[in-house]
Amino acid sequence: MDLGRDAPRRFFNWLYWSINLGAVFSLLVGSFIQQNISFLVGYSIPVGCVGLAFFVFLFASPVFISKPPTGSQVSSMLKLALQNCCPWKWTLWGLPKALEGLAVPEHHSALLCWSKYPQPGPSHEEDIANFRVLMKILPVMVTLVPYWMVYFQMQSTYVLQGLHLHIPNIFPADPFPEAWLLLANVVVVLILVPLKDHLIDPFLLGWGLLPSALQKMALGMFFGFTSVIVAGVLEMERLQYISHNETVSQLIGKDLYYAAPLSIWWQIPQYLLIGISEIFASIPGLEFAYSEAPRSMQGAIMGIFFCLSGVGSLLGSSLVALLSLPGGWMYCPEDFGNINNCQMDRYFFLLAGIQAVTATLFIWIARRYERARQGLSVQTCSSRDRG
Numbered sequence: 001m002d003l004g005r006d007a008p009r010r011f012f013n014w015l016y017w018s019i020n021l022g023a024v025f026s027l028l029v030g031s032f033i034q035q036n037i038s039f040l041v042g043y044s045i046p047v048g049c050v051g052l053a054f055f056v057f058l059f060a061s062p063v064f065i066s067k068p069p070t071g072s073q074v075s076s077m078l079k080l081a082l083q084n085c086c087p088w089k090w091t092l093w094g095l096p097k098a099l100e101g102l103a104v105p106e107h108h109s110a111l112l113c114w115s116k117y118p119q120p121g122p123s124h125e126e127d128i129a130n131f132r133v134l135m136k137i138l139p140v141m142v143t144l145v146p147y148w149m150v151y152f153q154m155q156s157t158y159v160l161q162g163l164h165l166h167i168p169n170i171f172p173a174d175p176f177p178e179a180w181l182l183l184a185n186v187v188v189v190l191i192l193v194p195l196k197d198h199l200i201d202p203f204l205l206g207w208g209l210l211p212s213a214l215q216k217m218a219l220g221m222f223f224g225f226t227s228v229i230v231a232g233v234l235e236m237e238r239l240q241y242i243s244h245n246e247t248v249s250q251l252i253g254k255d256l257y258y259a260a261p262l263s264i265w266w267q268i269p270q271y272l273l274i275g276i277s278e279i280f281a282s283i284p285g286l287e288f289a290y291s292e293a294p295r296s297m298q299g300a301i302m303g304i305f306f307c308l309s310g311v312g313s314l315l316g317s318s319l320v321a322l323l324s325l326p327g328g329w330m331y332c333p334e335d336f337g338n339i340n341n342c343q344m345d346r347y348f349f350l351l352a353g354i355q356a357v358t359a360t361l362f363i364w365i366a367r368r369y370e371r372a373r374q375g376l377s378v379q380t381c382s383s384r385d386r387g
Contacts, residue, residue, distance in 0.1 A: 006205075009213075010197060012286045016278070017193040022049075023186045031179035035253050077300070080131045130294045137292055137301060140369060141308050143362040144217065146354045147281055148312020149319070150224040153231070153351065154185060154274050156316070157344060158267065161235060163257050164339055165264040166248055178252065184268050188275030196279065213284040213291070214366040220281020221359040225352055227273035232348030234266055242340045258340060316351075323347060 026046060034042030162178045169176075204210040211219070241247070241260035248259050285305060293301035323330040329343040 008287050008291045009201070009284075012283050012290070013193050013197045015286070016283045017190060020186045020189040020193075024183065024190070027177075027179055027183050027186065031177040035177045035179070039253075076127045077131055077134055077297075080127060126294075126296070130297050133292070133294050134297065134301070136369060136372070137289070138304070139365050140214065140362070141285075141289065141305055143358050143365055144221075144281070144285060145308050145312045145315065146351075146358040147221050147224050147277075148309045149316040150228050150351055150355050151274060151277070151282070151309075152313040152316050153228060153348075154182065154271065157320070157347070158231060158270065160339060161231065161238070161344065162264050162267055163252060164259045165238065165262050165267065166259050167250060167252070167264050178264070181264065181267050181271055184271035185275035185278070188272055189278055192276070192279050193283075212370065213288040214370060216280045216284035217288070218359065218363050218366060220277045220279070220284070221355060221362065223273050223277035223280060225355045225359065227270045227277060228348050228352045228355065230270045230273060231267075232345045232352065234262075234270070235345035235348060238262055239340075239343075239345065247340075258338075319350075320347070 030042050030045050032042075033045070158181075159178060162181055167176065167178060201210060238260040241262060246261055248261050250257050250259055286302070289301050289305040290298055320330055322328065325331060326333075329346045330339075332338055332341050
């Protein structure tokens with residue numbers, strides 16, 4: 001309450017910091033046990049942690065501030081969307097026509113009430129206002145989907161690329177876990193979030209230079225773009241060694257990989273860049289979804305934000321599956337997971353192109369959103385002055 005409008009920004013900073021603190025334990029302990037001792041034992045550790053967290057959550061629930069449910073905003077928004085897009089269907093279904101006395105703009109006449117009986121929760125007028133806000137927020141979050149396609153490469157193709165680079169033996173018998181490269185991403189977040197929260201943001205705020213959440217998200221997309229470009233350049237260099245039959249064999253777990261003699265440490269820049277992109281895209285994205293949502297729809301819009309991040313991951317996997325078909329850049333039928341005969345560099349550059357195009361679209365949408373918001377603020381202030 002004391003932080004005022006800065007509360008969401010600071011809360012999501014530290015929420016994300018806590019998530020990455022858990023990732024340190026998972027990567028250091030879990031991945032080492034999974035690779036060098038037993039995958040099942042290593043996997044059971046996070047399962048146990050989730051179970052423990054679940055019971056802690058249940059036992060702590062009496063101290064939470066909770067409100068009883070008052071209707072579903074999701075179903076209300078879906079009904080409004082259908083009524084707005086397909087008004088003829090509502091007429092065929094025999095649903096009531098618009099109430100004549102309701103004071104709404106003419107172009108929103110299709111968004112009128114479908115029931116004459118009072119419903120629990122927000123009024124119909126509030127539902128219409130919420131629907132308009134949702135229609136403004138949704139394009140912003142949808143254009144963030146290609147960023148998630150790039151982001152989740154960190155846990156998929158970046159790992160696959162690392163398995164085909166030379167991994168040094170820092171332990172007597174075993175190479176260090178390849179998943180430890182993700183620590184570069186995590187450490188960046190753990191260092192920069194406190195620095196940003198305590199030093200950088202207050203300094204910029206004092207000079208009136210603190211960028212908006214949308215401006216930070218655009219910057220995050222740029223860092224995501226540079227990360228996947230760096231990965232593509234590294235993959236081009238790796239394939240040069242493979243084309244000259246310069247490989248080293250390395251046993252990781254129970255699988256033998258024929259890797260290029262390039263050190264895996266060359267992957268650190270792409271992990272660092274994706275970590276920086278998280279700070280500017282993911283954290284402000286959470287802040288934007290929470291702060292811009294109407295109060296009665298904060299949970300629903302936060303859910304949409306997380307859903308779209310999953311959509312980005314699914315699209316990235318689908319694109320890999322499509323390119324793995326005969327004739328595709330990732331088609332390697334003789335050995336599933338062996339990328340030495342693939343063109344994964346082209347996949348990275350394709351992702352970079354998709355990110356560049358959608359980042360340009362995002363900037364255009366974000367500018368329109370901020371102009372509309374500023375115009376609404378000026379209008380509100382003028383109304384207050386006249387009052």
